[in-house]
Amino acid sequence: MPIVDPEIGFTADVIRDPSRFVGRTSLIRDCISALNAATGLISVYGKRGVGKSSLLRQIQQMALGEYALARRAGLAHLIPQRQRTYLTVYYSCDSLIRDGKDLLSRLCNDQNAEDGLLRLVPNDGKEIVEFIRSKEVSGGADLKVINWGAKGVESSKYAKVVPGDTVQTFRNFVDAIVVHQVKGRMKRDGLLIILDEFDVIEDKAGIGSLIKSLTTPEVKFAVCGVGRDLADLIQDHASVERLIEQGVLPVAPMPLAESEGIIHRAAELFGGALKFSPGISGRIAELGQGYPYFVQLIGKQCVNEANTSGTSIIDDAVLDRVIADLKTGRAFPTLESAYQRAIGDSPGRQLLLHLFAEQVTEQSMFTDEIGRVVLKKARQVAEELDVQFIDQLMPRLVEKRYGPVLERVPERQGTYEFVNPVLRQYIRLRSLD
Ligand SMILES: Nc1ncnc2c1ncn2[C@@H]1O[C@H](COP(=O)(O)OP(=O)(O)O)[C@@H](O)[C@H]1O
Ligand SMILES: [Mg+2]
Incomplete structure (x- = not known):
């Protein structure tokens, strides 16, 4: 199998070329x-x-x-x-x-x-x-x-x-x-x-x-x-x-159909060199949660994985291997290092960060609230899981030199927001060590 350059169809760069712009x-x-x-x-x-x-x-x-x-x-x-x-x-x-x-x-x-x-x-x-x-x-x-x-x-x-x-x-x-x-x-x-x-x-x-x-x-x-x-x-x-x-x-975040469009557009750009099995675009779009950046990264990694395993078809097996690598921190080095920098060798902080990432926003009438996370809720669960000294775990998550991953919402006591929503989605998908 000839090696396929992932950049032909996917890119983590700003899209300048109108023919690569989707939706x-x-x-x-x-x-x-x-x-x-x-x-x-x-x-x-x-x-x-x-x-x-x-x-x-x-x-x-x-x-x-x-x-x-x-x-x-x-x-x-x-x-x-x-x-x-x-x-x-x-x-x-x-x-x-x-x-x-x-x-x-x-x-x-x-x-x-x-x-x-x-x-x-x-x-x-x-x-x-x-x-x-x-x-x-x-x-x-x-x-x-x-x-x-x-x-x-x-x-x-x-x-x-x-x-x-x-x-x-x-x-x-x-x-x-x-x-x-x-x-x-x-x-x-x-x-x-x-x-x-x-x-x-x-x-x-x-x-x-x-x-x-x-x-x-x-x-x-x-x-x-x-x-x-x-x-x-x-x-x-x-x-x-x-x-x-x-x-x-x-x-706003992309609708799922448009995220799928990124995969379809990539398939066109690859021409006959690579094929995507039915259902793959839907799965990748779902993982990307409306963030085209993540869709592009996952797409790119699928191409790398297909190259490694000598296939020209991106099917469930290829995507599953990418997801397995994601879970263990091997698939996306940039996101992984941001993640490691934030948790700083502390299993307690790692767990706390995952609890934040997984918090679901209650259906509220204010679109402003979407994406916000609340310390009180994370604290409750963390304490049930025996995580100690939560107040000492927090500062690193909001300090600039460690990212920061979280930002305080000034007008709301105890409320935070993920600075990078793509990193949040990455943490959701990644496994706890
Ligand atoms: N309309 C689009 N179609 C395809 N890919 C896109 C589109 N918009 C953004 N992307 C991809 O998403 C990533 C982030 O886009 P960018 O424009 O840099 O976002 P922002 O400026 O909001 O941070 C890039 O990798 C780019 O390739
Ligand atoms: Mg930008």
């Missing part, structure tokens, strides 16, 4: 209308591993005029005759960005050749070429820098750097981009600035009003991050209220 039809519909509104802010939020960044990359494609995904999703009738098209900037924030000004300064200095803002600032000697982000023939072009020029990156004839005034410098950059690249060179409607991992910015005070003041018919922002609503991303969201009528995009 999410109603979100795509909302993206179409948000992109085609003249002004407005796009906000994407949801839990970790649920598929936010992948959706953002698809928004970027559609902003360039690449609507193959929407057509495949049966939404061709919603694509306007005269689409609004953009040039795009994509930036992932990190926790060293303190506040809004810091963010603008980062944007003005980011030298990413395909996604950065600085790449689009026209400048003597800089060489900028068109390129296509997808494999689709219809793909809309974006711009990338292939040569920053002899004068270095900061000297610019067209956009003035104002020392000590980040906001003005940013405005100058954006104005120059709109005049020379968006309108002049590429004849587009606007510039779309996509900001991923927005939730990690420490001090979000005033960011809403900053974004509002920078938003025009030619400049649109999309912000994305972990959260349950827009307020988690933008604290002063009242200031952007009128901008958000169209672009609010909550990314």
Whole structure:
């Protein structure tokens, strides 16, 4: 049997290629209308591993005029005759960005050749070429820098750097981009600035009003991050209220049928090289619990297992071996090491963590409560099982340097949430030693 590369069908990376993106039809519909509104802010939020960044990359494609995904999703009738098209900037924030000004300064200095803002600032000697982000023939072009020029990156004839005034410098950059690249060179409607991992910015005070003041018919922002609503991303969201009528995009866990779709899509991508027995996609989807990340990981591991056992059919036996390896911590090293770091060699803590992971949320009317776990309940069971010193077991589970696996829910005493819902699902499936 020839070895099959699992990456052909499965990936743990953000999905950039529209032909690998599965489901999410109603979100795509909302993206179409948000992109085609003249002004407005796009906000994407949801839990970790649920598929936010992948959706953002698809928004970027559609902003360039690449609507193959929407057509495949049966939404061709919603694509306007005269689409609004953009040039795009994509930036992932990190926790060293303190506040809004810091963010603008980062944007003005980011030298990413395909996604950065600085790449689009026209400048003597800089060489900028068109390129296509997808494999689709219809793909809309974006711009990338292939040569920053002899004068270095900061000297610019067209956009003035104002020392000590980040906001003005940013405005100058954006104005120059709109005049020379968006309108002049590429004849587009606007510039779309996509900001991923927005939730990690420490001090979000005033960011809403900053974004509002920078938003025009030619400049649109999309912000994305972990959260349950827009307020988690933008604290002063009242200031952007009128901008958000169209672009609010909550990314929920995937329905089972869509998770199965990931396996079907992978089967297509593998062509004849690999087959999946009937029922396998359903089982994997069930294990993934709506988290496409976990579905992709399990799929990938099934391919590895099939390679090892010299078969080209992923059947129940192959999947059972993957699950057996999962239970003993051998299948998914990244999740396993997060798990080990949290329990730290303590059987008591391990048991407690499993009790948390397995807690079922009572059917409640508040969707907010879904996924939350309660110490009191875990404590009761743990005590019945003779686990001692529970209060000494807890701190490691919430301390940053050990993950953390759990996060306190500030407004509710004794209530916690798994930081990474995929890790929670992993713990549910894993055996206690
Ligand atoms: N629509 C989708 N179709 C197929 N796989 C997806 C989809 N969305 C996400 N994934 C997979 O899920 C994983 C996590 O996606 P990502 O977009 O990085 O999530 P988030 O940004 O919410 O953490 C990636 O491995 C990606 O391959
Ligand atoms: Mg992401």
